[in-house]
Each structure stands twice: as structure tokens, then as C-alpha cells.
Amino acid sequence: MNPLKSIGIAPCLLALLLASPLQAEETNLEQVTLQLKWTHAFQFAGYYMAQHNGYYREAGLDVDIVVGGPNIDVVGRVLSGEADFGVATSDLLLNYAEGSPVKVLGVVYQHSPVILIMRGDKPSATMQDLAGKTIMIEEHAADLFAMFNRAGVPLDQLTCLNHTGYIEDLLTSEAHAIFAYMGNEPFVLDQMGVEHFILSPRTYGIDFYGDNFFTTQAMLTEREDVAKGFRAASVRGWQAAYNHPEKAIDIILEHYPTRMSREHLLYEARITRDLMTGLVDPGYMLPGRWEHIADTYIEIGMLDKRPDLDGFIYQPDGTMLPAWFMKAVAGATALLAILLAITVYFRHLNAKLLTINKELSDAKEAAEQANRKKTWFIANVSHDLRAPISSIIGLTNIFHHHGKSLELPDKFNAFLEQLKSGGGFLMLMLNNILDLSAFEMNAAAVRPEHFELSEWGGEIGNLVQPLANEQGVQVRIDATTATIEADRTRLSQILLNLIHNAIKFTPENGTVRIALSCSPSSLEMRVSDEGPGIPEEERERIFDMFAQGAEGPSHRSGVGLGLSIVERNTRLLGGDIRIGNAQPTGTVFTVAVPLGADSSMISAHSQMDASSPPKIVS
Numbered sequence: 001m002n003p004l005k006s007i008g009i010a011p012c013l014l015a016l017l018l019a020s021p022l023q024a025e026e027t028n029l030e031q032v033t034l035q036l037k038w039t040h041a042f043q044f045a046g047y048y049m050a051q052h053n054g055y056y057r058e059a060g061l062d063v064d065i066v067v068g069g070p071n072i073d074v075v076g077r078v079l080s081g082e083a084d085f086g087v088a089t090s091d092l093l094l095n096y097a098e099g100s101p102v103k104v105l106g107v108v109y110q111h112s113p114v115i116l117i118m119r120g121d122k123p124s125a126t127m128q129d130l131a132g133k134t135i136m137i138e139e140h141a142a143d144l145f146a147m148f149n150r151a152g153v154p155l156d157q158l159t160c161l162n163h164t165g166y167i168e169d170l171l172t173s174e175a176h177a178i179f180a181y182m183g184n185e186p187f188v189l190d191q192m193g194v195e196h197f198i199l200s201p202r203t204y205g206i207d208f209y210g211d212n213f214f215t216t217q218a219m220l221t222e223r224e225d226v227a228k229g230f231r232a233a234s235v236r237g238w239q240a241a242y243n244h245p246e247k248a249i250d251i252i253l254e255h256y257p258t259r260m261s262r263e264h265l266l267y268e269a270r271i272t273r274d275l276m277t278g279l280v281d282p283g284y285m286l287p288g289r290w291e292h293i294a295d296t297y298i299e300i301g302m303l304d305k306r307p308d309l310d311g312f313i314y315q316p317d318g319t320m321l322p323a324w325f326m327k328a329v330a331g332a333t334a335l336l337a338i339l340l341a342i343t344v345y346f347r348h349l350n351a352k353l354l355t356i357n358k359e360l361s362d363a364k365e366a367a368e369q370a371n372r373k374k375t376w377f378i379a380n381v382s383h384d385l386r387a388p389i390s391s392i393i394g395l396t397n398i399f400h401h402h403g404k405s406l407e408l409p410d411k412f413n414a415f416l417e418q419l420k421s422g423g424g425f426l427m428l429m430l431n432n433i434l435d436l437s438a439f440e441m442n443a444a445a446v447r448p449e450h451f452e453l454s455e456w457g458g459e460i461g462n463l464v465q466p467l468a469n470e471q472g473v474q475v476r477i478d479a480t481t482a483t484i485e486a487d488r489t490r491l492s493q494i495l496l497n498l499i500h501n502a503i504k505f506t507p508e509n510g511t512v513r514i515a516l517s518c519s520p521s522s523l524e525m526r527v528s529d530e531g532p533g534i535p536e537e538e539r540e541r542i543f544d545m546f547a548q549g550a551e552g553p554s555h556r557s558g559v560g561l562g563l564s565i566v567e568r569n570t571r572l573l574g575g576d577i578r579i580g581n582a583q584p585t586g587t588v589f590t591v592a593v594p595l596g597a598d599s600s601m602i603s604a605h606s607q608m609d610a611s612s613p614p615k616i617v618s
Contacts, residue, residue, distance in 0.1 A: 029062035030226055034213075035083035036068040040256035042241075042268040043183065043211065044087065045248040046108065046282065050237025052251050059229030067256075075102065078216060085215050085230055089114075090208040090293050091140040097294075097307040101217035105231045105314050106283030108238055109210020109275040111202065113182040114143055119170060120195025127151035127199060134159040136175040143201040143208045144179065146296045150204040155300075170196075182275070183268035197481065208293050209285065210275055220314065228316055231283065238282035245269035287313060444572055446487045448596050453523075454479035457516050460492065464499050472508035475499065479516040484523060485596025490569045491523070497562035498527040498589050505531030505587070523595055528588040539579050543567035566591070 036044050047065055050056050056063045066083065068074060074086040075095050079102070090112065096102050116137075118130070131153050137144060137160055148155060161175055167185045170178045171194065180186070182198075189196050201208070213234060219227050241248040249265045252258060260268070276282065287309050297303035457479035468475045495514070502512040510530040517524050534542065543563050566589075570577050575593030582588045 028060070029057065030060055030223075031062050031064070032084040032226065032230065033064045033066055033082070034230075035066050035072070035074050035077050035086045037072065037074045037087045037089075037211075038068045040067055040252060040258040041184070041260055042245070042248065042252065042265050042272055043181075045241035045245070045252065045269070045272070046234060046238030047087075048237070048251050048256060049240040049244075049248050050233045052255070053237065053240060055233035055236045056230070059233040061226065061229055061233065063230070075100065078102070078214070084219060084226075085213060087211055087213050089140075089211065091142065092212060092214055093290065093293055093307075093312065094140065094142075094297065094302060096312045097297075097303055102214050102312070103217055103220055103314050104212050104214045104285070104312060105227065106235065107209045107212045107285040108282055109272070110277045110280065110284075111275045112143055112208040112210045113271065113275055114141060114201065114208070114210075115180050115182055115186075116144055116147070116177050116199040117167075117170060117180045117185055117189070118177045118197045118199065120197060127153050130177055131157045133176040134161060134174050136161045136163050136169055136178040138163045138179050140302075141179055142297055142300060142302055143206050145300050145302075146206045147199070147201045147204050149300050150206065170194075183271035184264075187264055187267045206296055207289075208296070209289060212285075217311070227314075231314075231316065235281065235283040238276075242273055242276055242278065242282070245273065285313065444568075446490070446572060448485050448487050450483060450485050451488050453482045453484055453516055453518060456488065456492075457514070460495055460499070460514075463496060464503065467500065467503055468512070471503055471506070473503050473506045474509075474511045475503070475514065476511060477514045477516070480518055482518050484518055486523060486593065487573060490573060491525070491593070494566050494569050494591055495525055495527070497566050498525070498591070501562055502527050502529035502531070502587075502589075505529050507531070518595060521595055523593050525591045526588060528582040528586055530582065530586045533581055533585060534579065534587050542579075543577075 034047060036047075038044075044065075047063075051063060051065060068087075074083075074088055075092065077083045078086040079100060085105075092102055092104055116135070127148060128151065130148075135158055139162075141163075145155060148158065163179045167178065167180065167188050169175060170189075177199075178185075186196070186198060213231075215227050215230075245266070246269075249262060249269065252265060253262065258265075290309050290313060291306060294303060294306040294309075298306065457477045461475060461477050464475055499512060499514065506512055506529045512530075513526075513528045515524075515526040517526075543566070567577060570591055570593065573593040575591060578590040578592075580588040580590065
């Protein structure tokens, strides 16, 4: 035998032996196909992360991710067997009601990204302005059709064109408004410098789920382990995408052809994270939400009756609520009692330290040292308390939203309202304490950002709604539609404290009015109440720390920090405060602050009523 030949054969045999386990592993993977409903974007980032982090492989799956597009029938491809899994919207419920054997495995977006965008050539932000106009919309955009119905605009007054999927049609066609996604078209129009308005179904109480992933009844009957593995791996992928959006964007740009820039993907990632909420795990869904969606379809005539959802919703563990949810609620009452006790202690501690500082004027250095220790202690404890309070507020929001589907007793619902109101009050107080600590340590800073004024006003309305409901007070917000550049956090502290103060002094069945308006260079926030007013002699001292006026109808005198925080934040932002009298009774606080150079005024207004509750009109 030729020794050279034997030497050459040996490496080949070694390579084959090493490759054999890998080939065996590849052979053992189950081949499945996932059909996307649109072109590659952050909208599908969880599936990309599951693929590239090896989650599908760990589940024994070799997943082929197939790109979608405007002419792709995702449900049809899954039902025909061309794909094993698909990504769909809440319209999947219509397919199920019509007899299609589909099964929803999980929901990614807890809120729908579907919106309606209007041209900005005739400034307006109401649905009524579209009566008799032409719109471009998808055939099954039920949440938008329901929005027209709730707004009192009959569909027969609209001319509907087929949606092409291109935002340019808003500029070149006869359409006055167009179907769009929150994470895509608004960014494109902003980049083009095109003025536009956004109308959201959630403004009208229509809250559909967004993207979901689904399969067929046959898959769950014949290969449930495959479906279960795909679901678990996809959920892990979405958790990774939520926690590491920039890594997901790197994967998209490197492996999945897309027309989107990195900046566009970052914008879409932010919107996606907001729609996922972070309060529940990816994939989580409740039958009550699907019932709400079915009822909306019935409302606009797309369904005759609500279908049996047991055959539609897949629950891998047989439960409707996660175990941690019920345990957390069970301990919420005790935790809130502890937090209230700590808050009373803080009030007593602050008053005592203030007295000590006055009495020890001859020992200034010792008093300043004690004050620094107090500030450090309160700031750190307050910061640590924000997380459990946030959890309480989040849990009560979820229970409040799904109260009907859970069939909770009225007494428990009333308790949740009190819990939500108390939690909101505590969160505002802790934020005030943290702000006060920052000012005392000369650590307060201004961090401007871009945000939409009327949307921000709606968020403020949602935060004060529980207290307004508890006191029997209406809160009405009138906000200019504009994108401004300012410190959103400090403006929120100013406005929340003024509104809380106004609610405290407004009698039952009274109204607190808030007006948010701006010019290219300044923002004006005006808060008026129907209380007894503030005497001239007291106006000089109301901004002093721990200063307290008479108790209002709510009998909640407060700690005396709110207006002090308002004054300090306003001064930090370079603004001013004016106090006037409302007619026939009450007080008007007007705060004016300068805006950044990139703020853009749009002459339209959105009105919100916090007693109904408030919603956002962007």
C-alpha cells in the first residue's frame, strides 16, 4: 500500500466521524414553516431572536421563516398546509367563526398597532371631519370600522379604497385618510416632513389585540409537542427581543432584507415595546379580551353571534391567569397598608426635622449634616418603594380592565378602585420626595425629549382618573396637537401636582379644567378648579415647603410638598407661575415654560374627559 494514500485517507475519516453527530442532530430536527404577514421588520423580531439564539433548535425544530407581503393570505397558507404556523391579527377570530379550524397559540401585542392617519392640509383631529370623504383601508380593519361607528360616522358616508400598503398613497391619491401601523407610517411621514394627524381606536374604547401567532386544530391534535415547543421558543424569543432590542435590530439588518434604516427600526422597537406593555409575558391572552373583540365584530355587523372561544384559544397549562398574579393581588392590601404607614412616618419625620433645624440655628453645621442624612435616607427608601407601588398600580389596572370577564363582585371592584387611587397618590408623593431630595442635593437636571402634547395630556388624564372618580370630580383636558421638545418628566410632576391640588379643593360634581397650549417657543399649562379660591394674603407662602392651606371637600390636607415641587421645577425649566381667580369661584394656576428649538405647533385640539375615562387623541 502507498503510505501517502493511507495518510491522506485518515484525515477524511476523522472529519466524517466528527461530522456524524452534527448531521444526526440536523436530521432529528422537525422541519416547520412560519409564515409572516408582512415584510421583515421589528414587528417579527421575537421570531428572529428565537431562530438566532437557538431556541427553536433547543425545542427540536428547524423553522423556515417565510416573508409576507400585501398579497399573502397567511391564514390560507396555514390551512392549506403550505405553512405550519402563521402570524395574524385579531381578524383570525373571524376565520374561526366562519368554520376555519384555526387555533391561536399566543398574543404578542397586548394592544393593536392599527391607526388611521389623516392628511394635515386641513387641520383636524376628529372622525366627523371624514364624513363624506375618501379613505384607504383594509377590508377586515374591524377596529377602524368600529371607531367610525362609535364616533357616529355611518360607513355609508365613506368612500373606501383598497389599501395598497404604501404610505405615499396618502399624498398622491384622493384618500383623505389611510390605514397605518403605529410603528411604521408615522415615522416615514415625519422623515418626509409631512403634517399629519393620528386617530387611534383606543380613543373610542376599542382595544383589540395586535399580532398573534397561530396554527391549525390538526397540528394540536396530531403534533401537539411541535406546537407546544414552537410556542415556548417563540415566547422566549419575544422576551429576548423586548429586553435586547438593539441586538434584535442587528440580526434583522444582517440576516433579513428590509427597506428600514436602523433609525426606523429603533422607532418601531420603541412602539412595539409599548404595545407589549411589559406587564404580562409575551403570548399571554385572556378570554375576556377575545370576547370584547367578538362583541365589537357583532356591533359592526361582521359577526352574528359570539362563537365558543374554547376551541379557539390554546392554553398550554390549562389556566387563564398566571399563578404569580393571584398571589400578588392577595398581598396587595397588606403591602399598601405598610406603604401608607411609612408615608405617615415620613411626614412626621420631615416636620420634626424642620423644627429641629429652626431650633438649632446656633449649630448650623450639625443641622445641615442631619438634613443631608435625612435627605439621603428618604431618597433611597422612596426609590426602593417605587417598584412595589408600580406593581400594585399595574395589577389593579389589569384587574380593572378585565373585571367583567373575571366576574368579580362589585365590592371587590370598589376595593380595586380605592387601591388604584391610593397607589397613584403614593406614587406622586414618592416622586415629590425624590424631586425634593434632588433639589436639596443640587442634583436636579433638565433632560429634554420630543413628545406629542395631546398624547401626553391623555396619559396625565389616565393617571388622575382614579382620584377624580373617588372624589366625584370631572377632569376635562383640552390639549393642542403638537410635537414639543421639553423635560417630559418634570412637566408631568408640575401638572400632576396642580391637578391633584385642584381635585382636592373642588366639591363633588364639580369640574377641574386643564388647558395645554403652545407656541413655537413656549408651553402654557392652565389648571382651574371650582374651589373656594386662595386669599391674596396666602398666595405668597403657598409655594413654601410643607405649607398647607385649609382642607378641601376631600378632607385630604396633603403633606405640603406638591406646590413647592411645582415652583422648583418651573424655576428649573426657566418658566414662571401665575395665580388668578376662576369665575364664578375657584383658582387658576398658569405655568409657562420655554420649549426647545425643535418643537412644532399644529393648530388642532383634542379634548379628554377623565371621568369617562380619558383616552388619547394624537
